Amino acid sequence: MFCWTISKRDEAPLTLYASRNRYSFLEVDLAGPPWCVWFASFVALYDREDVESVGLDDAARRLGVERRRIYDIVNVLESIGMLVRRAKNRYTWIGFGGVPAALAKLKEMSLRAVSSVASPSLDETSAANVSDDEDDDKLDDAEGDAESEKLSLSQSIDNPSDKPDAPPCKLRSEHRKEKSLGLLTQNFVKLFLTMEIETISLDEAAKRLLGEGHAANNMRTKVRRLYDIANVLSSLNLIEKTQQADSRKPAFRWLGQAKRNEGVTVALPPTKTLPNKRAFGTDLTNIDNKRGKLDSTMENRGKPTQDGGNLFNNLQRQLGQENRSDFVYGPFHPAVARKQEHGNRTVQEKERKSIQDWENLASSFRPQYQNPVLHKRQEANETWKLLSARGLL
DNA sequence: CGGTCCCGCCAGGTC
DNA sequence: GACCTGGCGGGACCG
Secondary structure (H helix, E strand, C coil): CCEEEEECCEEEEEEEEEEECCCCHHHHHHHHHHHHHHHHHHHHHCCCCCCCCCEEEHHHHHHHHCHHHHHHHHHHHHHCCCEEEECCEEEEECCHHHHHHHHHHHHHHHHHHHHHCCCCCCCCCCCCCCCCCCCCCCCCCCCCCCCCHHHHHHHHCCCCCCCCCCCCCHHHHHHHHHHHHHHHHHHHHHHHHCCCCECCCHHHHHHHHHHCCHHHHHHHHHHHHHHHHHHHHHHHHCCCEEEEECCCCCCECCEEECCCCCCEEECCCCCCCCCCCCCCCCCCCCCCCCCCCCCHCCCCCCCCCCCCHHHHHHHHHCCCCHHHCCCEECCCCCHHHHHHCCCCCCHHHHHHHHHHHHHHHHHHHCCCCCHHHHHHHHHHHHHHHHHHHCCCC
């Protein structure tokens, strides 16, 4: 994966991530659903040294998407540590560097959940950098006692107020939060971090997250959300879409680190390009930010995207960059895709060996800074670079 | 026809 | 009461 910094006259440089293989950040996004394009554009817009905070209105305007969609993006990004909510309408940008720590946190939570089956711990001191909190999902189903054991377990641990004899009801707001996209993202990731199987279909994931015995409607809704999440995680190279051996159903394989009993799951070479389902909202020229409504520039609705190249060109045009030679390579080169670019087994084996302590690295890296916001991000980016350099990402 | 996922309604929360 | 958040699911699109 290459990190391109596009410098434009009179404007702060813009960073894009791209590479030749389809699992690279930019290509996946361009080949994937528009939601991913927004996501990619969002990251491209804000993953810069001089960006400290992210305003939702600003993001919606600059990306030309309705505000509602920005909420989805920031919720997912927040859940994997790339953003931290600071105030209403305002987030602090952490960036890719926040991902390792967030994953480590999730893994820790998962493992703690598994290891304390009988005695739910009460310590959930600071999940702040991952999410507001982690509530249990039990309320969800008065009828759903077949609740996913793994999940309810992990969640009960995450919730300090979750006593064994607690009443089976809770505030609506909590109930609502339980179903948030962010929490669902985290729980989806936890599935990968704790399960033994290599891949999982969204149906299966929905079952595990929701528990058996749910109405088909419920399941369907959950799967819808998982599609959104899976697309983003794919964009980040944390998972990849595959085909289940024994069925037509697609499944997702974890590409990130921190599997439960091993260091890393090595990504297999990609098989085929993801189809473009639709091209809603791919026109980034739409900068009219009427709350909740998009204007008529979304007229390409329903038309299939011809190819990623068009989108790429379009994106470049929007950025005022038509010529690749104008690009300047940025400071680092995340290693996720590098593995895939080279397809070098030897390298992968080496990486596998050193992967075990990536969490320690992520959690122990504590440089000294003065500006809390900036420093938090710098710290995260340093961690990212460190892990990348060691081939841990 | 089933897998995807766009889209925006609207309920709940916050200011 | 206005505005912010974001769950939710109908239904369009596509292979």
